[in-house]
Amino acid sequence: MKENLPKVLMLGWEFPPIINGGLGVACHDLSSAMSKFADITMVVPKSSLEFKTGKVKLVGANHMNLASLPNYSVSKEMPFNLHSIPVDLDPYYTSSSTDGKVSSGFYNEGKTGSQTGQFDIENLYGGDVIKKVVQFSDIAAAYASTVDFDVIHAHDWMTMIAGMRIKEQTGKPLVMHIHSLEVDRSGPQSKGWVYDLEKQGMEYADMLMPVSNFTAENIHQYYGIKKEKMSVVHNGSVAVPAYKSKKSFKEKTVLFVGRLTRQKGPEKFLDIAARVLEKDPNVRFVMAGTGDYFKSMLEQSSYKHIGNRFHMTGFLNSEKLRHLFSISDVYCMPSVSEPFGLSAVEAAQFGIPCVISKQSGVSEVLKGALTFDHWDIHKAADHILSLLNDQIFRKKIVSDAYQNLDNITWDISAQKIMRSYALNNFIN
Amino acid sequence: MTSICFYFQVHQPFRIRNYSFFDIGTNNPYEDDLKNEEILHKVADKCYLKTNQKMLELIKRHNGKFKISYSISGTAIEQFEKYRPDVLQSFVDLANTGCVEFLAETYSHSLSFVYSKKEFVRQVRKHGKMIKKHFNQEPKIFRNTELIYNNELAVFLEGMGYQGVICEGVDRLLNGRSPNYVYKPQGADKTKLLLKNHLLSDDIAFRFSDRGWKEFPLTADKFSTWVHSVAGQGETINLFMDYETFGEHQWESTGIFDFLDHLPSHIFKHPDFDFKTPSEVIANYPARDTYDAHNFISWADTERDLSAWLSNSMQHEALKQIYSLEDKVKACGNNEVLKIWERLQTSDHFYYMCTKFWNDGDVHKYFSPFESPYDAYMYYMNVFSDLEIKLNEMIEKIEQPVLVHQPNQINLEFPGDAQNLGVLIENIQQSIIEETNAKNTSLAVA
Structure with missing residues (x-):
C-alpha cells in the first residue's frame, strides 16, 4: 500500500x-x-x-x-x-x-x-x-x-x-x-x-x-x-452476467424479490396481481423471498382466488434467483419505503422492465423505470399491463433503463x- | 340381542412432493414415490399384515362368529398392487371367509360429494367395480370419506340403490339419544343409518395407550364390561375406526394386538352379544328413530364437521380450483389425466392445509408430509398449475369445444331399480341446474 x-x-x-x-x-x-x-x-x-x-x-x-x-x-x-x-x-x-x-x-x-x-x-x-x-x-x-x-x-x-x-x-x-x-x-x-x-x-x-x-x-x-x-x-452495482432462459410455460411472468416485510410492500404486490389478473389471466406472479408476511401472502392469494397464478418460492440462492430474473417479463418493486433497492438495478441488467414505487432511492437513478406511489396499485397494474401487451413500449423502457446503468457504478x-x-x- | 359392528377404514393417499414453482411446465413428477412407498411398507409391516393375520385367526377360532367390515380406498388398493401385493392377498383371504363385508366409498377418498355429484357417482362406481374384482362382493352399504355425511347424501345414495350408510354419531344431533340403534335418515325411506359410538370407538382408537387416561391400561375384559352394560338399551354398538389404529397409531408395544386377540371371547361371555357386519345389522334391526343431519358432519377433529378440509381460504381455493377442471379433464378423454386429477382430489391434500390448532392440529401435523399447512398449499397449487397447463394444451390439440354437462351420457350401472335411477338422474340434473345458476351468478358479478 x-x-x-x-x-x-x-x-x-x-x-x-x-x-x-x-x-x-x-x-x-x-x-x-x-x-x-x-x-x-x-x-x-x-x-x-x-x-x-x-x-x-x-x-x-x-x-x-x-x-x-x-x-x-x-x-x-x-x-x-x-x-x-x-x-x-x-x-x-x-x-x-x-x-x-x-x-x-x-x-x-x-x-x-x-x-x-x-x-x-x-x-x-x-x-x-x-x-x-x-x-x-x-x-x-x-x-x-x-x-x-x-x-x-x-x-x-x-x-x-x-x-x-x-x-x-x-x-x-x-x-x-x-x-x-x-x-x-x-x-x-x-x-x-x-x-x-x-x-x-x-x-x-x-x-x-x-x-x-x-x-x-x-x-x-x-x-x-x-x-x-x-x-x-x-x-x-456490479455488472452481473445477464442471460435469458426459456420459460417452461407460456404465461408472462411478473417478479417480486425481497424480504416479505411491511417495508417491501408484499401485500401491494398481491393487490396489483389481482388487479392485473382481472384484465389478463395469462400472467403468473412470482414472489421470491421469505419473511413474516409469508403465510399471510398465501392466505390472501387464496382468498382472492388467484392461487393458480400467484406463486411463492420461499428463500432462493443467487443461482436460482438469477434463473428467475432470466425468465421474468416485468420486475415489480412496490416498497413502502426503500432507501435504495439494488434488485431493481439487477432486473434492469437482465433487460427486464421495472415498475417501482416512487418511495425508493433507486427511482432517482434508474430513470427508465416506470414509477407509481406505493399506494396506487391501479397505476402499477396499468404499467404492468402496458409492458406485457405493448412490445414497442416495452423495448423503449428496457433500453432507457439499460442506458442508466452506465451511471450506476x-x-x-x-x-x-x-x-x-x-x-x-x-x-x- | 345386541351386536358389535366393527368397521375399519383402510386408506393411503398418493402424497405429492415439494413441487416448486420451478417444476411448473416441466415433466417432473407430482408424487413423492419414495415417500409413498416407504410409508406403505411401514404401515404394511406394522399394521396391515399383522392385523389381517390376527383377524383371520379370530374368525377361524370363533368359527365364523367374529365378523368385521372394511372400506378400502382405491388409492390404497393401487398402492397395495404397486408395492405390496401380499397385503392385498391377505385382504382377499379375509374376504374368502365370508365373515368380512366390504363397503362402498369414493375411489380416491375424495370430497366429491360436496363439490360434484357427477364425479361422486363416477368415483363410487369405479370403486365398486374394483371391490367386485378383488373381493367378489357388490357393496350394499356406503361410507363416505371420513364419514362426511348429511341428509342429502342419504337421499342421493338411496337413489343409487344403497341400503345403508355409515356415519358419525354426533352428540349435538343425537341430542341425548343413544347411538346404539339403527336410525333412518331425514328425507329417505329405505336407507338405514349406522351411527358410530364415538366413546367406545375412541377408547380403542385414541385413548388406548394414553397413560394420562384414568382407565389406562385398557384390557379386553374391561372393555367388554362396558359393552355388556349396554344390554337391553341398544341393538348395535358400532365401533368404527382407522384400521391403522392397530400397530401404527397404537404400536404393538402398547398391547393393542393382545387386546384384539382377547376381545371376541370376552364379548361372547355374555350370551346376548354377537358380531354382525353392517348389512346384517341393517337386515336384523329396524330403524328406531330419525337422524337429522341438515349440515355436513364427519368423524374428524373435535368439531365433527368439514372444518378439517374446509376451514381456511387456502383449502377453499385449492378445492375450488381442482374441481373447476372437471369438464376439461373429462373432455380431453385421457385416462392418465383423469387418474392424476382423481388422485389430486384425495381429501388428505386438503387436510394437510388445515391451520386449526390445539389438539386437532397435532393430529393434522402427525399425518402431514409437509412442514406446514402453508407449504402443503403452496406445493399443491404448483402441481395444480402444471396440471392446468398440460390440460389446456391437450384441449387445444384436440380442438374440440369443452363439453358441458351431459347427464344423459352417464352410464348408470349401479344396483337398484328403475325408480331409483330416476331419482338419481333428477338429483344430478338438479345439481347441474344449481351449478349453472351459481356460474351465471358469478359471471354476473364479474
Whole structure:
C-alpha cells in the first residue's frame, strides 16, 4: 500500500460471505471500489478467513485476540446515555423497545463476555442485538487505538456506537453511511431504541452519506437533521452476467424479490396481481423471498382466488434467483419505503422492465423505470399491463433503463465519497 | 340381542412432493414415490399384515362368529398392487371367509360429494367395480370419506340403490339419544343409518395407550364390561375406526394386538352379544328413530364437521380450483389425466392445509408430509398449475369445444331399480341446474 493514500477506518456489520441482506453486498462492493483511492480497513463482527476482498484490509472481531488489545475493556454501562435495552429481536424485521438498565453480569457471562477470549458471534441479528452492538464497539474502539487513520466511516446503526466512541477517543471525523433507517423498516411512527440510537448517532456525526435523496429527506423530516450535513451517495452495482432462459410455460411472468416485510410492500404486490389478473389471466406472479408476511401472502392469494397464478418460492440462492430474473417479463418493486433497492438495478441488467414505487432511492437513478406511489396499485397494474401487451413500449423502457446503468457504478460512488472527504477537509 | 359392528377404514393417499414453482411446465413428477412407498411398507409391516393375520385367526377360532367390515380406498388398493401385493392377498383371504363385508366409498377418498355429484357417482362406481374384482362382493352399504355425511347424501345414495350408510354419531344431533340403534335418515325411506359410538370407538382408537387416561391400561375384559352394560338399551354398538389404529397409531408395544386377540371371547361371555357386519345389522334391526343431519358432519377433529378440509381460504381455493377442471379433464378423454386429477382430489391434500390448532392440529401435523399447512398449499397449487397447463394444451390439440354437462351420457350401472335411477338422474340434473345458476351468478358479478 502506498503511504500517501488517505486512510479510512470503516465499520461494517454484515459482510460477505456472512450476509443477511443488501447491506453486506453494498459494504463489500463500495469498500472494494474505494480501495483504489484510499487505504481501507474494514472492521466487522464476523469475517471468514477464506474470504479475500482485494486491497481492503478486512478485520473480523471474531478472529481478534482480545488479550493483545492494550485498551480493551468491557462496557459496564450503556455508552452515550442510551437507556433502552432490547431483548431478542431482529432489527431488520421490526423494532420494539424494552426499558431497563444493563443487568449485572450482562457482559461477563460465558464466552461472549470473556476478557481474554475471542469475540464469538453466532448470529448477527438474533438474540440480544444491542449487547452485540456494544460488545462490537468495545472491540472496535480498542482496535482503533492501535492503528492510524484519517476518517471513520460507519455503516448503519449497528456500528454507530463504535463510530461515536472512536471519534470521542481520537477526535477523527466521523462519517455515517445510511443504507436504511428505522423509519423505513418500522414506519414513520417508530420511536424505539434503534430510532433513538440513529438520531443520536447522526447528530454526533460530522457528515452523513444517505444512499438516496429519498433517504436524505427522511433523515431531515423524521430525525430533524439539516441537509447541509448530508452528501447523497447513490449505490452502484456490479455488472452481473445477464442471460435469458426459456420459460417452461407460456404465461408472462411478473417478479417480486425481497424480504416479505411491511417495508417491501408484499401485500401491494398481491393487490396489483389481482388487479392485473382481472384484465389478463395469462400472467403468473412470482414472489421470491421469505419473511413474516409469508403465510399471510398465501392466505390472501387464496382468498382472492388467484392461487393458480400467484406463486411463492420461499428463500432462493443467487443461482436460482438469477434463473428467475432470466425468465421474468416485468420486475415489480412496490416498497413502502426503500432507501435504495439494488434488485431493481439487477432486473434492469437482465433487460427486464421495472415498475417501482416512487418511495425508493433507486427511482432517482434508474430513470427508465416506470414509477407509481406505493399506494396506487391501479397505476402499477396499468404499467404492468402496458409492458406485457405493448412490445414497442416495452423495448423503449428496457433500453432507457439499460442506458442508466452506465451511471450506476460503485466507482462513481467511491469518487463522490472521496470528493466529499476532501471538500470537508477530512483528508488532505 | 345386541351386536358389535366393527368397521375399519383402510386408506393411503398418493402424497405429492415439494413441487416448486420451478417444476411448473416441466415433466417432473407430482408424487413423492419414495415417500409413498416407504410409508406403505411401514404401515404394511406394522399394521396391515399383522392385523389381517390376527383377524383371520379370530374368525377361524370363533368359527365364523367374529365378523368385521372394511372400506378400502382405491388409492390404497393401487398402492397395495404397486408395492405390496401380499397385503392385498391377505385382504382377499379375509374376504374368502365370508365373515368380512366390504363397503362402498369414493375411489380416491375424495370430497366429491360436496363439490360434484357427477364425479361422486363416477368415483363410487369405479370403486365398486374394483371391490367386485378383488373381493367378489357388490357393496350394499356406503361410507363416505371420513364419514362426511348429511341428509342429502342419504337421499342421493338411496337413489343409487344403497341400503345403508355409515356415519358419525354426533352428540349435538343425537341430542341425548343413544347411538346404539339403527336410525333412518331425514328425507329417505329405505336407507338405514349406522351411527358410530364415538366413546367406545375412541377408547380403542385414541385413548388406548394414553397413560394420562384414568382407565389406562385398557384390557379386553374391561372393555367388554362396558359393552355388556349396554344390554337391553341398544341393538348395535358400532365401533368404527382407522384400521391403522392397530400397530401404527397404537404400536404393538402398547398391547393393542393382545387386546384384539382377547376381545371376541370376552364379548361372547355374555350370551346376548354377537358380531354382525353392517348389512346384517341393517337386515336384523329396524330403524328406531330419525337422524337429522341438515349440515355436513364427519368423524374428524373435535368439531365433527368439514372444518378439517374446509376451514381456511387456502383449502377453499385449492378445492375450488381442482374441481373447476372437471369438464376439461373429462373432455380431453385421457385416462392418465383423469387418474392424476382423481388422485389430486384425495381429501388428505386438503387436510394437510388445515391451520386449526390445539389438539386437532397435532393430529393434522402427525399425518402431514409437509412442514406446514402453508407449504402443503403452496406445493399443491404448483402441481395444480402444471396440471392446468398440460390440460389446456391437450384441449387445444384436440380442438374440440369443452363439453358441458351431459347427464344423459352417464352410464348408470349401479344396483337398484328403475325408480331409483330416476331419482338419481333428477338429483344430478338438479345439481347441474344449481351449478349453472351459481356460474351465471358469478359471471354476473364479474
